[in-house]
Amino acid sequence: MSDKDKAGEIIESKGLSRRGFLGASAMTGAAVFGAATLGSSVMSREAFAQAAKEGKGKSKIHVAPGELDSYYGFWSGGHQGEVRVMGVPSMRELMRIPVFNVDSATGWGLTNESRKILGDGAKFLNGDCHHPHLSMTDGKYDGKYLFINDKANSRVARIRLDIMKCDKITTIPNVQAIHGLRLQKVPYTKYVYANAEYFIPHPNDGSNFDMTGDDVYTMFNVIDAESMEVAFQVIVDGNLDNTDSDFTGKYAASTCYNSEKATDLGGMMRAERDWVVVFNIARIEAAVKKGDFITLGDSKVPVVNGRAGSELTRYIPVPKNPHGCNTSPDGKYFVAAGKLSPTVSMIAIDRLDDLFDDKFEDPREVIVAEVELGLGPLHTTFDGRGNAYTTLFIDSQVVKWNMADAIRAYNGEDVKYIKQKIDVHYQPGHNHASLTETSEADGQWMVVLSKFGKDRFLPTGPLHPENDQLFDISGDEMKLVHDGPAFAEPHDCVLARRDQIRTKKIWDRDDPFFAETVKRAEKDGISLTSDNKVIRDGNKVRVYMTSFAPAYGVTEFTVKQGDEVTVTITNIDQIEDVTHGFVMVNHGVSMEISPQQTSSITFTADKPGVYWYYCSWFCHALHMEMTGRMLVEPA
Numbered sequence: 001m002s003d004k005d006k007a008g009e010i011i012e013s014k015g016l017s018r019r020g021f022l023g024a025s026a027m028t029g030a031a032v033f034g035a036a037t038l039g040s041s042v043m044s045r046e047a048f049a050q051a052a053k054e055g056k057g058k059s060k061i062h063v064a065p066g067e068l069d070s071y072y073g074f075w076s077g078g079h080q081g082e083v084r085v086m087g088v089p090s091m092r093e094l095m096r097i098p099v100f101n102v103d104s105a106t107g108w109g110l111t112n113e114s115r116k117i118l119g120d121g122a123k124f125l126n127g128d129c130h131h132p133h134l135s136m137t138d139g140k141y142d143g144k145y146l147f148i149n150d151k152a153n154s155r156v157a158r159i160r161l162d163i164m165k166c167d168k169i170t171t172i173p174n175v176q177a178i179h180g181l182r183l184q185k186v187p188y189t190k191y192v193y194a195n196a197e198y199f200i201p202h203p204n205d206g207s208n209f210d211m212t213g214d215d216v217y218t219m220f221n222v223i224d225a226e227s228m229e230v231a232f233q234v235i236v237d238g239n240l241d242n243t244d245s246d247f248t249g250k251y252a253a254s255t256c257y258n259s260e261k262a263t264d265l266g267g268m269m270r271a272e273r274d275w276v277v278v279f280n281i282a283r284i285e286a287a288v289k290k291g292d293f294i295t296l297g298d299s300k301v302p303v304v305n306g307r308a309g310s311e312l313t314r315y316i317p318v319p320k321n322p323h324g325c326n327t328s329p330d331g332k333y334f335v336a337a338g339k340l341s342p343t344v345s346m347i348a349i350d351r352l353d354d355l356f357d358d359k360f361e362d363p364r365e366v367i368v369a370e371v372e373l374g375l376g377p378l379h380t381t382f383d384g385r386g387n388a389y390t391t392l393f394i395d396s397q398v399v400k401w402n403m404a405d406a407i408r409a410y411n412g413e414d415v416k417y418i419k420q421k422i423d424v425h426y427q428p429g430h431n432h433a434s435l436t437e438t439s440e441a442d443g444q445w446m447v448v449l450s451k452f453g454k455d456r457f458l459p460t461g462p463l464h465p466e467n468d469q470l471f472d473i474s475g476d477e478m479k480l481v482h483d484g485p486a487f488a489e490p491h492d493c494v495l496a497r498r499d500q501i502r503t504k505k506i507w508d509r510d511d512p513f514f515a516e517t518v519k520r521a522e523k524d525g526i527s528l529t530s531d532n533k534v535i536r537d538g539n540k541v542r543v544y545m546t547s548f549a550p551a552y553g554v555t556e557f558t559v560k561q562g563d564e565v566t567v568t569i570t571n572i573d574q575i576e577d578v579t580h581g582f583v584m585v586n587h588g589v590s591m592e593i594s595p596q597q598t599s600s601i602t603f604t605a606d607k608p609g610v611y612w613y614y615c616s617w618f619c620h621a622l623h624m625e626m627t628g629r630m631l632v633e634p635a
Helices: 003-013 018-022 026-038 045-061 112-123 281-290 349-356 403-410 512-523
Strands: 071-076 082-088 092-098 133-137 140-150 155-160 165-171 176-183 191-198 216-224 230-236 243-245 251-256 273-280 303-305 313-319 325-327 333-337 343-348 367-372 377-382 387-392 397-402 418-423 428-433 445-450 466-472 479-486 493-497 533-537 540-548 556-560 564-571 580-584 589-593 598-604 609-614 627-633
Touching: 045 466, 045 479, 092 165, 112 165, 112 512, 112 598, 133 176, 133 493, 140 176, 140 493, 155 176, 165 512, 176 251, 191 243, 191 251, 230 281, 251 325, 251 333, 273 281, 273 333, 273 343, 273 349, 281 303, 313 343, 313 349, 313 367, 325 377, 333 377, 333 387, 343 349, 343 377, 343 403, 367 403, 387 428, 397 403, 397 428, 428 493, 445 493, 512 564, 512 598, 540 556, 564 580, 564 589, 580 598, 589 598
Parallel strands: 176 243, 230 303, 243 325, 377 428, 540 564, 556 627
Antiparallel strands: 071 082, 071 493, 082 092, 133 140, 140 155, 155 165, 176 191, 191 216, 216 230, 243 251, 251 273, 273 313, 325 333, 333 343, 343 367, 377 387, 387 397, 397 418, 428 445, 445 466, 466 479, 533 540, 564 598, 580 589, 580 609, 609 627
16 A cells, blocks of 8 residues: 555544545645655654644634535624625635615616615615624524614615525614614514614704703614514613513513713713613513504604613613623523623523512512623623623633633632633624524634734735634634634624525526516516617616627617616526626616626716716626617707
8 A cells, every 4th residue: 555545544544534634734734745645754643643633623714615614604894884795614705795885896776676775765875784683483593684784874774695685774763873783583583673872852853952851862673574664662761782682582682881861971981880671572562552652753653661660671780881782592691791890791581570570679680690701891602502702892802701600600609600711803892603693502613803903914004904803612712713804894793504594596587676677667568588678758768678698688779968768687697607787888887687687777878979888797708798889869
């Protein structure tokens, strides 16, 4: 047997495929194969096996060319207003899904279909995405939707995961700055829970600028996940920050860092304790059904009173300026991070029934531990093995701690609940472990999203990238395995197994995404998959064409200066990944048309002359020849 065959036999005897071994780190591979195949001596069996073992560990994050990641990661796009789709553990960026932004690659914010979804919000050219979350059934990801907030313009959006495109956007009335966002977990995602962070006067018409009085407040907002209409709103004391829900469908909880209702920095830090407000969803639904609500302004959304003393809510004092609110995957605890306190508070969810039935004199009796961890705790994630992982913003660390041990220590036992602290780079905000929001938390990977990335990457001028770090948490210790630069504050992410996300390869022709465009074509007597026709209706011109690589069905059309032109294109290719584009030169017109998709865009032909249009997505060897011309006659 040759040395090479002996090496292969050893590798396979240790359960490591040849392909997997070749995918190990370069250093290990060079050491092993240098000795086994290139040198005159052969590495000992024990040394070879050890090297293979080390290589297997190091190659855990390596996803070789042509192989697939184990997890989808959905990152908020921060100030870009988009959602980014990542592969984990490779940390390869797969896609960007425009939501609240304008995107010239896909035409989002430019096409008629996308502008209809954006609605009145199409006037905004910005967004500030913070919290992406996946719909669930029975506490597990069902792969149907992803929801994301826009803090900048008080909106919530829904993304269909089968096509990876936003299909609904709702502007939340009566409030400002939608921040914390989470979903009902069981029995399914009926509701989206969204916090409005800032209190405002009601009505907000300029008659009250002193920001005091009972008519100044913010609200907890509940959105129907299917219709994307606001189901009801709940008035609260103080402000609202982050939120999460339980695994019974009964409760949601939100942190409040400004119970003082101050408008200055010092005032917001005055109280030693703020609170977590718990919402009894069943009681709120019953109040709305009974008619115990008001409406505000032009909105018809039911608004109920959830201030302190209401039967609909309970206020649990916690230290100080709490920020993150996270539910443990075993369904036992809400964990609220103190931010200006070195502690996190563990709220026992099974005590909330008694709290709402007024069986406790002190609402803090639902707190089973206040765990001292370090400076600046912000967010907590979980591994499904009883351990929690909390980011420490000021310490630039993540601390791993055991929840059962923390409760024992809080009750006076001499037990060490902190298992490990590890440095991160630098000032971490959110962290998120694989499947941690669900009952299937598997404790494989943790992403830490750090707000600063100085000295970790090539310098890029005064504006630095941020740093997303990937940790292997499958063993007893956290291990940093990847740094990844990120632009414009991604803020938060969520991880799902790849089998939980099921996407279409080509569009269905009856997809509701472009149903309105289909109706318009039918009204014009057009078959979108076969007709290539120009319809003139006064100063409005509707151009219908097909695309089939490498040609448009209409290669020239004539309009008059000042005409409103609508170009509708149907990509009749049926081959996966043959996407076409349409760009009208010097008109700010650009859109994507994927296989079997119909897209349309409307613009004004404001200058006479010859204007070329071309395919912007490389689709064929003759892609450059896929062109046409618009002839604009002088007015």
